[in-house]
Every structure is written in structure tokens, then in C-alpha cells.
Amino acid sequence: MQHISLLVNGKEHDLSVDPETPLLFVLNDELGLRGPRFGCGMAQCGSCTVLLRGQVVRSCVMPVRAVASDEVTTLEGLGTPEKPHPLQQVFIDEGAAQCGFCLSGVILTAKAVLDSNPGASDSEIREALGGVLCRCFTHTRMLRAIRKYAEKKKHDSVSS
């Protein structure tokens, strides 16, 4: 066990954990967060996705020590049911989920690609989602929601 401080969704946490513990287990078990989920434990599906320095990270294979002082953003760090992030809002509007277990991978990957490349084409967005798995196959609605958000973002940046 080691003392570690972790910045998650804008909040500082002081924890005593084995530094080799995967970040996912710390987020789920120590902090009670529900956004990132254990899907495969092998970085193959994306269910455990979080953002770190604006990049998507598979928290199931990242030891918590590797986070260092960077801020971790989980799905709940984007918005709340009462005040969802605009990207979450388009997913709500489109009903882009069935079981919803995979959503951290889908929404956070889409956010990361559009934050770094606001003009991303459909194929660039799809390519970014290459490692994200949705076994309910809600692909059509998810891609529609992301496209809608991308267009809105483009429109907002032009008008502002």
C-alpha cells in the first residue's frame, strides 16, 4: 500500500492503495464511480475508458501510479443527469443506447477526437472508434448522435 493523491473530475482524493492497482479498480472500488466499467480487463473493448490529458485511456490496464498528477475525467465528469454535457445531450436526444454498458468508450472517445480535431470527418470519427465495442449494436444511433454533436460544434465555433 502506498499513499497516492489522485485528481478525478476536478476533485482531489488522498488514497492508500497498491500503486500497481489498475486505475479502473481505484475509480470503481475506492471512489465509487460508475462511468468506467470492467468489460475485458485487456484494453480490447473500451468500457473502462477515461480521459487523461484529453486522451482516451483504457483504465483497466493502466496502473494507478502512472496517472501521476494528471487529471482523470470519467463519464460522470462531463455532466450530470440534470446538466448533461452537450455530447451527452445528443446521446439522450437520439436514444443512442441499449444496455449502455459501453458508453464510456463511445462518448469519451468521440469527445477526445472532436476536441483535438473539431473538423473530423465521418471516417476519422469512425476510425477513432475502432477499438470500441457495443455488443447491442446501437452503432447507427451512436454515430448519428456524434455527427450531430460534431455539426453543432462546428456551427457554434463559426458563429462565436
Added chain:
Amino acid sequence: MIQSRREFLKSSGSLIVGFSATSVLPGFMGAQGPFATHPSHIDPNRIGSWLAIDADGSITAYTGKCDFGQGIFTAQTQLVAEELCVPIPRVKLVQCDTAVCPDQGTTSGSQSTPTNFNEESLALAAATARETLLKFAGDRFGESVDVLHVVDGVVTSKSGRAVSYAELVQGKYFNLPVDKSARRRSPAQWTTLGKPVPSLDRAALMTGAFEFVHHVRVPEMLHARVVRPPAMGATVENVDEASIRNIPGIVKVVVRKDLVGIVAMKQHQAVLAARQLAVRWSPGPKLPRQQDFFESMRRQPSQDTLSVDSRNVDARLAAVKSIISATYTYPYQMHGSVGASCAVADVKPKQATIWSATQSAYPTRSVTAMLLGLKPDDVRVVFVRGAGCYGLNGADAVSFEAAILSQAVGKPVRLQFSRQDEMAWENYGAACVVEQRAALGEDGRVAVWDREAWVSALGNRPGYDRPGNVITGMLLGYEAEPFQPGPAKPPKGKLRNQSNIVPAYFAGCIDGNCGSEGTVVAERALTHTVRSPFFTGPLRSPLRIQNTFANECFMDEICARAKADPVAYRLLHLKNSRVIGVLKAAAELAKWDPRPSPKANLQRSGIASGRGVACVAYEGANGYAALIAYVDVDLESGVVQPKRFVVALDCGPISNPDGLRNQTDGGILQGMSRSLVEEVTWDESRVTSVDWQTYKSLYLDYEMPSIECVFVAPEGVPALGAGETSITVVPAAIGNAVFDATGARLRDVPFTPERVMSALEIARKEATA
């Protein structure tokens, strides 16, 4: 003893008035259950078992059908709101908690809608409740019920008097029976049902606030992992606990026969220990070789069933000049839930609580009690949603094992399966071989059709007393459902086409009673069930997708032989108006161009395009679908790329068109993944498709085809299932489209590029011969 239902309801902070909260059957033991399942302690014939009205007029409803992402939570909430004429936010639905909900068996088989949305169960209880409240109001006003009107839970009379539900019940209990003659609100009256109500879980799902079973945490909870055998049938010889001595936090290594689990303080410690624990296993029996597995299936002792047999098929086939024949194979496929299964159990000396994503709350309660040595009444199963399951994934096994581990350590335990635990040991969708033979009559129609199938099976749902049907039971020494090889008896009674063995084109006649409404009267359908080397169980459209693939592709082969248009030729052989209805609707929406397949002037290089159709009467009469697939085939690489799907669906009156659309699209695309890439693989001792690199699934970067969809239904029909209808027709529609594009017939799922290339080669040879 677990608290009474009424105490539970009180302790959950819900002040239940209105209907009785003590609808518990007195001394109810041993009799057949209300859903032809099992004795339940909650009487489904009482309104209070389904509904309660709180002092503030809000409604709490209890259901035995639960939501895994298919949208039934929202639809059932709409149903209760509709029948009681209250807005949706005033309804709180409690799903599948054995302490308070009636036993509705398993949420499966596209049965939630037929069961809860027609003239029984939840719908009937809600209709009875509304009529009862109206009667109370009529009595109070001294007016006839006929002149009363309810909006938003307030009853008004013609004379202008008004009273709310809360005022009518006045904190009293009414122990009333469900009235079999209570009148449902008709689709014409609907204000809430039938509307595209946004699914109620959306905001929580999209923002990470939703609680999955993976998130359940209880005080003093420990973490567990299991250690599975290296091979099917291997048994524990020795467990060396010293091998994990260096790992801190280990609470206990639990070994019960061949079930090995590790309970630790932290999840990470359990993971490390499960990886490192030295277990010596006996070698398991050798597995049959995968490369000739389908051949070997046919040599196994089999349990035979005749669905139909006109007893003239052999003679008819012997008398014709030309027989059309083909053999189709369908592999084992996985549920492959995106989240590996998880459960939390708190087992005390005399009672237990299990938080479980099972589809079968009450059956899981009974089996868990059996494994723990408790009475079912002393076990409570609380449903908490897991990742989408599409049938019997690892949810039952993980629940049983969490309970066993919790009992072993005397503390609450959360058990999380690893990806390999999930994929190597789940109950796969069955592997099948189907041989088809048919001949045309002089009129060009199908005169005789003979169908012989081999289906692999081992285990199933555990039900109320059969833990050996899943891996947990096998490890603990329980037997799976008995397998009794034997010849088929002549078919009897009316055709029950639940597995879609019998094509819609068969007349389906048994002793003059014809149950399939097709034109083919010289008909036989024989099925050999053989023992599977792996566990099998219901996977979305179980056996229906396999059988429909073989039937609808073969119909297409017959069409080609008859040089007939695949839609028109199907219509020639159908009499079922609802199959005809969806087939015509799909063809119309797609602007189907009538002509035979394959198309004329087949190209030899580049990308070839084609279209294919398939249709089904799901389970004979539980939903109808027709699908037209448009695909591109790369003649150089053999890659099949679906471009467009057009689907027509008839499931009777629709509770929620948005939810139905979501299920329909998801079913088609999941079916596409199963058609193109999904297949369980194994070597001589073990399953080798144990993660997402070795078991293929289409990721989110796949270029998705467009989907057009039309819902049709005659008036006045009951509500049918819809979650499995669209997926059922996908492999056949894609296979038929590939044939149309290339002249190459795909008879083996999945349609890998290698298989497409070899089918193209065969087609070229046949064309030049």
C-alpha cells in the same frame, strides 16, 4: 426467515396503501406455479401483487420481467401509466426482486410483451385497478361508472364532481382479486402506450450515473475471482495455497469440488491471486476436431424429433428426376456480453441476498438456495441490470458462485468474472447442421420438401433445480439435463413451431390439423439432437436463427432452380396473411425489382452488388419479419459488405415505436456481425476464442449499412414479441444477396472472406461445366 413482503415494502420507505401489500399465498407449497413454472410466495391473482397506490396517489408497480437494455422497463411503465390514466412520472416500477415481485419465470423468449401487455398479468392487474377505482368513485358520487372519466389520476363525473386516487383509497388496504374480465384500454384510446416515449434510463446512462450490478457495494464487501479448469471436464487434483502466499489481502482460497475461488480484500489482489494460484488439474477428455465437427455431429447417438411427417416424402423424392439438395452449417456463437458477468452475494447463516443480473430471479433464487442448503424462501434475489446479455450469458453462474464464496467466508462477496471466465464457459448458441432436399412439381412449385437437422446441446437454463445446466453445476458435480438418445415418435397434436424448424412454406399438417399455412404438403422435418462438448443455451433467436438461415437460403436455392423471382415465388407458397404482409411491405419499401437470382451478366472482377430476401413467422406466431439485404462483394478479397437493409416487421400493437426501432436496428446489426464474423473456436482440449481478438465482433468503426424500417399490423391482434424477430432473418438475407450478386452460394456461417472465395470458385466451375 426473510422479512415478509409487507415489511420489505415498509422498510423500503414506501408507504403502501391502496391495494393490499400482503398478497402472499398462505401455506403455498408444492403446487404448480402460476406461470407453469414453480410455486411462488406472491399470489399473481391479487391486484396488490402487481400494484400499490401510495398516499400521494403515485403508483408502484411490481413486475417479474426485467430490462437488460431491450426497453421493457420503459414500456411496462407506459403500460401501467396507460391503464391507470396517470402521467409516466407518477409510476415507479420495481423489477424482479423476489421479495416483492411476482414470479414470472424468466425474462426471455420474446415473451415479456405477450405475457404482460395482453389480457393477463401486469396489464390485467392494472386494468382491474382502474376499474376498481372507477367503481369506488361511482359509489362515492352515486353515479354510473359509464359517465366517469379519468385524467392524471383524477376521476371526474359528467356532473363535474372530481376525486383523486389518493382520496379514493384513503390509506386503506383492499385485498382484491385480479378480474379476468377487466377491460384493457384499446389502442384507439391510448395516450401513453404506442407513443415514442424516450427510454427512462437515458440521462443516467449517458452521464455514468446508472447503477449496473457491477457497481453494487455493500458494507464489509470482499472481492473474488474464480480459477477455471484448463480444459472442459478437467478436475482438481491439488490446490497449492502456498503459491499465493506473497500476495497480501487474501481472505480465503475456496475449493468446493472443482469450483475454485479466491476471496480477497481488494479486487486487484483477487486478480493477481487467481492468475498465480497453482492448481493441478486432471486432463480433461479430448475435444472433437473443429475442422470436421459438423461431420462428426452426424455420427453421434441422437435424440430424434419429427416436427411434421406426411409419410410420403421418401416415395415422392424417389419418383422425381431431379432433386435439389443442400447442406447448411451454423457454428457455436457467443452471447459475448461487453461486460464480463458480476454478482454480489451476502450469505448469512440462515438467509441470503443476491444482487444479480439474471434473467431468472425466481429460478436463480431456488437454485442458489439448493447450492447453499437454504430454503428458497430464505433467499432473496434482487435484479440489478448487467451488460446486455442476449440470452443466458454468465449472469446465473456468477450469481451462484458469488453466493457459494460468500457462504464460505461469512461476508458479502462481489464476484467479477474475467473475460476468459465469461467466454470460455458460457452456454453458447448451438451448432447446427441442416440437410435439405426438395423437388419441383410440374407446375414449377415445390412439390416435396424434406429437412433433416443435427443440433448440438448440453445444459440449458438452470431453471428451478438444475444447476448442472451451467458450468457452476458441472464443477460442483451436478448433472446437466439428461440426454436420452432414441428414435423419433410420429408427430402428434398441433404443430408447435417454436424453434422455426418448419419453413413457413410447409402446410405443417399433423393428422389433418395443419399448423403452418404453407402450400407444401409432402413435407418432413426430422431433428437429431446430439450431445454437445460445450454448454449450450438460449442465445438471441435460439435455433430460430439457425433454422431460418437453412430454410430461407434453401428456398432461395429452389427459387433459383425454378428461375423465379424470390419474392413472388415465396408468395406463391405462403398462405399466412401476416408473413405475406411483411414480405409485401418490405418489397414495396425497397422498391424490389422482380427477377430471378443470380442477376444476369455476372461480373468476374471488382465489386459485385446484389440483393437477397428472407422472411419468418417467428416461433410460428410470435412476430413476423421480412428483410431485404443489399450487399457488395469484393470478388478479389471475398469481403462481404452489407450496404442497405430494408425490414418490415409485424408484432401487433406497438407499445413504444422508438424502443421497437432500437431493438429492430440492433437485432439486424447484431445479426450482421453473427453472419459475417462470429464463431467459437477450440483446439483439442479447450475453447480458444476467449477474448475480443480471438472471438470476432464488428466494432464501432465498421462501415454501417443504412436501415429502412416499416412496422405493419392488422387491427385487433394481440401484442407479440419483437426483440428477436429482426435478427432471425439476417444471415439468410445476406447469404441470398451474395448469391444474387455473384452466383456463389454460402452455406456456412460466418461468411468469412475465405469461404466467399471458395464459394466463388465453385460457382465459376459450375458456370463453365
